Amino acid sequence: MGKAAWFVRSRPSADAGFLVKALFLLLLCRHVDSHCKILRCNSEYVASTLNLRGPNKSSAYCNALRSYSRCTRRTARTCRGDLAYHSAVHGIEDLMIQNKCSKEGPVSPPWPPQAPAPSPQAFESLDFCDYEKRFATKHGRGPLYQHCAAFGDPHVRTFDDQFHTCRVEGSWPLLDNNYLFAQATSYPVAKGSNATATSKLTIIFKNMKECIDQKVYQAEIDNLPAAFEDGSVNGGRRPGGNSLTIHERIPGRHVEIRAAYIGTTIAVRQAGKQLSFSIRAAEEVARSFTEEQDLQLCVGGCPPSQRLSRSEGCCGGSAIPAEKAHLLCKEKLPVEDVYFQSCVFDVVTSGDTNFTWAAQGALEDAREFHPDARKLHLFQNHAACAPSCSSYFLLFLLITSIISVLPLHF
Numbered sequence: 092m093g094k095a096a097w098f099v100r101s102r103p104s105a106d107a108g109f110l111v112k113a114l115f116l117l118l119l120c121r122h123v124d125s126h127c128k129i130l131r132c133n134s135e136y137v138a139s140t141l142n143l144r145g146p147n148k149s150s151a152y153c154n155a156l157r158s159y160s161r162c163t164r165r166t167a168r169t170c171r172g173d174l175a176y177h178s179a180v181h182g183i184e185d186l187m188i189q190n191k192c193s194k195e196g197p198v199s200p201p202w203p204p205q206a207p208a209p210s211p212q213a214f215e216s217l218d219f220c221d222y223e224k225r226f227a228t229k230h231g232r233g234p235l236y237q238h239c240a241a242f243g244d245p246h247v248r249t250f251d252d253q254f255h256t257c258r259v260e261g262s263w264p265l266l267d268n269n270y271l272f273a274q275a276t277s278y279p280v281a282k283g284s285n286a287t288a289t290s291k292l293t294i295i296f297k298n299m300k301e302c303i304d305q306k307v308y309q310a311e312i313d314n315l316p317a318a319f320e321d322g323s324v325n326g327g328r329r330p331g332g333n334s335l336t337i338h339e340r341i342p343g344r345h346v347e348i349r350a351a352y353i354g355t356t357i358a359v360r361q362a363g364k365q366l367s368f369s370i371r372a373a374e375e376v377a378r379s380f381t382e383e384q385d386l387q388l389c390v391g392g393c394p395p396s397q398r399l400s401r402s403e404g405c406c407g408g409s410a411i412p413a414e415k416a417h418l419l420c421k422e423k424l425p426v427e428d429v430y431f432q433s434c435v436f437d438v439v440t441s442g443d444t445n446f447t448w449a450a451q452g453a454l455e456d457a458r459e460f461h462p463d464a465r466k467l468h469l470f471q472n473h474a475a476c477a478p479s480c481s482s483y484f485l486l487f488l489l490i491t492s493i494i495s496v497l498p499l500h501f
Contacts, residue, residue, distance in 0.1 A: 127166060127169050127170040127173045127175075127176060128165075128166045128169070128170070129163065129166055129173065129175050129176045129179055130320075131162070131166075132159060132162035132163055132166065132179065133179065133320075134305060134307055134320065134321070135158070135159070135162060136156075136158070136159040136162075137293075137295070137320075138272075138297075139155040139158065139199045140152060140155045141272060141293065143155075144386075149190070151199075152190060152192075153190060153192035153193070153196065154197050154198050154199045155199050156183055156187050156192050157187075157192070157194070157196060157197070157198045157199075158199040159179075159183055160180075160183050160187075160194075161198060163176065163183065219301055219302070219331065219352075220302040220303075220330070220331030220351065220352040221334065221351055221352070222234065222351060222352055222353055222354035222355075222373060222376075223351075223354055226375075234354055234373045234375065235373070235374040235375075235462065236354070236371055236372065236373055236374060236460075236462040237250040237371075237372055237373075237374050237462070238250070238369070238370065238371055238372075238460045238461040238462065239265070239266075239370050239372070239377075239388075239389035240367070240368065240369040240370070240453050240456060240457060241265055241275055241289065241367065241368045241369075241389075242289075242360075242365075242367035242368070242369075242433075242449045242450065243288065243365065243367070243433050243434070243436075243437045243446055243449045243450060243453070244256050244257065244280075244287060244288065244399070244433065244436065244437055244440070245257055245259065245275065245277060245287065245288065245289055245367075246429070246433040246453075247388050247389070247392055247393060248429075248453075248457070248469070249388070249389055249390065249391070249392045250372075250377050250389055250390060252466055252469060253392045254469050254471060255392040255393040255398050256393075256398065256399045256433065256436065257287070257388070257393035257397050257398060257399065258287055258398075258399055259275075259277055259287060259388075259397050260277050260278065260279060261276065261277065262274055262275070262276045263276075263277070263386075263388055264387055264388065265368060265387065265388050265389050266370070266377075266387055266389050266390075267380060267384040267386070267387050268376065268377065268378075268379045268380040268384060268387075269297070269379040269380065270296070270297055270299070270353050270355075270376050270379060271294070271295065271296060271297065271353075271355070271372075272293075272294070272295040272297065273292070273293070273294045273295075273357075273370075274292070274293045275289045275291070275292055275366075275368060275388075276289065276291035276292075277289050278290050280365075280437075280440060280441040280443070288364065288365035288441070289368070290312050290364075290365070290366065291311045291312075291366070292308075292309070292310045292311075292359055292366050292368055293307070293308070293309045294307070294308040294309075294348070294357065294359075296308075296326070296335060296350060299352060300329075301329075301331060302326060302329060302331030302332070302334050302335070303326030303327055303331060303332060303334065303335045303352060304326060304327035304328075304329065304332075306319045306320075306321070306323070306326060306327075306335060307319060307320040307321075308348060308359075310346070310359050310361075310366060311366075312361065312365070312366065313343075313361070315344065315345075315346050315361055316346075317337055317338075317342075317346055318337060319337065324336065324337050325337075326352070331352055334350070334351040335348075335349070335350050335351070335352060336348070336349050337349075340358075343361070344360060344362075345358065345359075345360050345361075345452075346358070346359045346360075347359075353376045354373030354375075354376060355370065355371065355372045355373060355376055356370070356371045357369070357370045358370075358456050358460075360449070360452045360456075362445050362446065362448035362449040362452060363443050363444075363445025363446065363448070363449070364443070364445070365445075365446070365449060367449055367452060367456075369453065369456035369457070369460060370460070371459075371460035371462075377389070377390075411439060411442050411444070412439075413435065413439050416434075416435045416438035416439045417435055419434075419438060419444055419447050420434035420435050420438065420447055420450065423447050423448070423450070423451040424447075424450060424451060424454065428469055428470055429468075429469045429470065429471055430450045430451075430453060430454045430457075430468075430469075431450070432471070433450055434446060434447055434450035434451075437449065437450070454467075
């Protein structure tokens with residue numbers, strides 16, 4: 092069943108009210124008639140607002156709303172009997188009022204017209220929508236790949252194999268390049284804790300006229316769809332549409348998206364009440380961004396102000412003691428690397444044993460996606476919770492034993 096690509100995120104003035112959110116929930120349960128193009132309007136609106144930041148954010152958001160409104164007017168004739176269309180129209184009006192946007196004014200830059208797709212025979216001869224073949228033809232060798240992941244707290248493994256534990260509450264971009272946009276939204280895992288976990292993932296595969304239409308994938312806790320927002324399971328009707336596909340590995344728990352046209356595979360998982368993201372991307376694709384696209388957790392890791400030490404609070408009060416967390420994580424992660432350390436940290440901080448599955452899933456993805464098996468395990472000098480607490484306890488016992496056998500002199 093198709094879903095409209097409506098994505099609520101931070102706005103210049105108070106996010107949209109409860110009434111607007113309720114209206115747009117209707118879009119999630121509506122299959123739009125093929126003649127009504129409201130889903131395209133929704134998708135364009137999502138793409139134009141996901142990456143708004145900087146001093147002109149408010150005016151750019153108003154531009155996007157005016158563009159959205161113009162798009163709905165263009166499709167009014169074919170959509171006038173469609174509930175999703177009317178919900179969108181009313182929702183836009185409310186958002187423009189809340190954000191004090193005038194109805195007249197500039198709009199977002201128009202989307203470039205789509206050129207007629209070449210014939211299927213041309214694609215077959217050039218293998219244009221098969222990145223590996225295209226790259227090998229051009230360079231005489233296979234492409235290089237990179238791996239990034241975000242799981243648990245979240246912990247982020249960057250394309251350069253840096254490993255950070257982040258607080259990053261709210262929405263943060265994992266990727267923002269010429270081909271892909273991926274954003275994670277996080278929430279605190281426990282009251283008074285700096286630790287957070289991912290509750291929503293939004294991934295946009297940007298339009299590539301030779302191969303695919305723009306596609307939006309969105310996952311939330313307890314909702315990992317095996318389809319894009321428009322209900323499709325591939326890149327569309329173009330000759331290269333099958334170069335973008337979705338595969339459900341474990342229903343409701345593990346989805347894999349393969350984008351052969353850009354040499355990229357993405358895995359989305361759920362473990363307990365958190366989502367994880369893993370990607371294997373061609374190096375050329377991962378590095379295709381401008382200086383303005385500077386905030387990407389997969390590229391630069393967490394900003395310094397958002398980083399946490401995995402040894403912080405390891406001896407604090409928790410529903411699960413550090414020693415027990417150590418044993419639980421050891422069952423699934425025999426090597427005491429950063430995945431193991433992250434597992435212990437998450438279980439102690441959250442009191443949720445499902446985080447052991449999150450770390451194990453991230454390691455499985457790294458084993459499948461990372462191009463260099465020698466770099467599968469990372470080791471850092473951040474003490475895991477259980478060893479840290481246990482070490483202090485053992486040191487205390489050792490000192491006590493020594494004192495007990497020393498002669499007393501008064």
